[in-house]
Amino acid sequence: MSGVGNDRISQIAGQSRFPEPSCDHARVTAKPAPSRATCPRCLRAQKTCLCALVQPTAHATEVLVLQHPQEQRQAKNSVALLRLSLARCEVVVGDRFEPAALQALLHRPGRDTRLLYPDVPAAPAPAAPTAAQAASPEASALPVRLVVIDATWRKSLRMLLAHPLLAALPRLSLDAPAPTRYRAIRAARRADQVSTLEATVQALAQLDGAAFDGAPLLDAFGRFVAAVASRSQPSGSADAGADAGADAMVRGA
Ligand SMILES: [Zn+2]
Numbered sequence: 001m002s003g004v005g006n007d008r009i010s011q012i013a014g015q016s017r018f019p020e021p022s023c024d025h026a027r028v029t030a031k032p033a034p035s036r037a038t039c040p041r042c043l044r045a046q047k048t049c050l051c052a053l054v055q056p057t058a059h060a061t062e063v064l065v066l067q068h069p070q071e072q073r074q075a076k077n078s079v080a081l082l083r084l085s086l087a088r089c090e091v092v093v094g095d096r097f098e099p100a101a102l103q104a105l106l107h108r109p110g111r112d113t114r115l116l117y118p119d120v121p122a123a124p125a126p127a128a129p130t131a132a133q134a135a136s137p138e139a140s141a142l143p144v145r146l147v148v149i150d151a152t153w154r155k156s157l158r159m160l161l162a163h164p165l166l167a168a169l170p171r172l173s174l175d176a177p178a179p180t181r182y183r184a185i186r187a188a189r190r191a192d193q194v195s196t197l198e199a200t201v202q203a204l205a206q207l208d209g210a211a212f213d214g215a216p217l218l219d220a221f222g223r224f225v226a227a228v229a230s231r232s233q234p235s236g237s238a239d240a241g242a243d244a245g246a247d248a249m250v251r252g253a
Contacts, residue, residue, distance in 0.1 A: 042080045048231070054084040055220040061144045061207045062111060063089040063200060066097075066166075068151035068159065076228050078197035078221060079150050085217050095151075095159055102165050111145040115160075115169035116203050123160050125171040144207050146172065150196045174202050197221050 039049040063086055071077050072093050083089045092105060106113050119125035147169060149156040160166050194202075198221065201214035 042084060044080060048075055050081050050224055051084065053081055053220045053224050055217040057085050057214060057217045059086055059088065059204050059208055059212055061146050061204055062108065063146050063148060064105060065089065065091045065148045065150050065196065066159065067091055067093045068095050068155050069093055071150050077150070078195045078224070081221060081224055082197045082200055085220070095155070097163060099165060102163060106147060106165060106169065108145050110142060112142040113145045113147060113169055114172045115147045115166060116172050116199060117149065117160065118173045119171055122157055123167060126168055146203055146207065148196060148200050172203055172206070174199060175206060
């Protein structure tokens with residue numbers, strides 16, 4: 001990890017820190033107290049530090065990740081790599097948010113907020129704006145602030161249903177979720193369930209268009225998945241092969 005002495009990366013990391021504890025989200029957890037065994041940048045144990053994998057990736061859409069507290073402690077979680085690779089990615093940990101604090105988090109002047117979440121029967125997307133509302137040229141031209149819930153499927157649904165402000169946001173659904181390379185380390189319950197990093201990268205590709213190139217970050221994520229899998233299964237050469245296959249499919253999609 002000492003090999004990552006890049007000024008640009010440090011600067012990006014500085015911009016994408018957790019909010020300072022002075023914020024008024026009473027139920028939002030601050031970052032864990034750093035210890036000698038914790039990397040101060042990715043906030044993971046030194047032995048699982050992922051800073052060497054960080055892939056600075058240009059993007060126009062802002063990203064806000066609402067991270068369930070249980071995800072923060074997961075060695076398999078992909079959000080630290082996402083946060084450090086995107087200059088405008090804010091991560092807030094919590095599963096219960098006061099309406100006023102959540103409202104302040106979700107909306108930014110000059111940004112059109114959207115929630116990355118499928119339109120599912122258990123949580124239907126709000127009705128599309130009327131033609132008159134949608135006709136405002138300023139509104140349609142605004143860059144997006146994308147809200148992403150980082151939790152298991154069931155917990156993300158619970159967070160959505162518990163917060164009317166989240167449920168009321170216009171949704172962004174992924175066009176056709178790419179095959180995940182996450183399966184080597186985490187059971188995906190549904191075919192279209194991908195890691196938070198992969199889903200966010202795909203959403204940025206939809207929103208930012210051709211200007212966005214997420215392939216290097218997805219490659220870095222593939223190396224992260226392989227590293228996690230090799231730590232949990234020291235003789236995991238078969239997993240490494242399977243991961244290389246998923247790698248090719250995602251890139252070709
Ligand atoms: Zn680190």
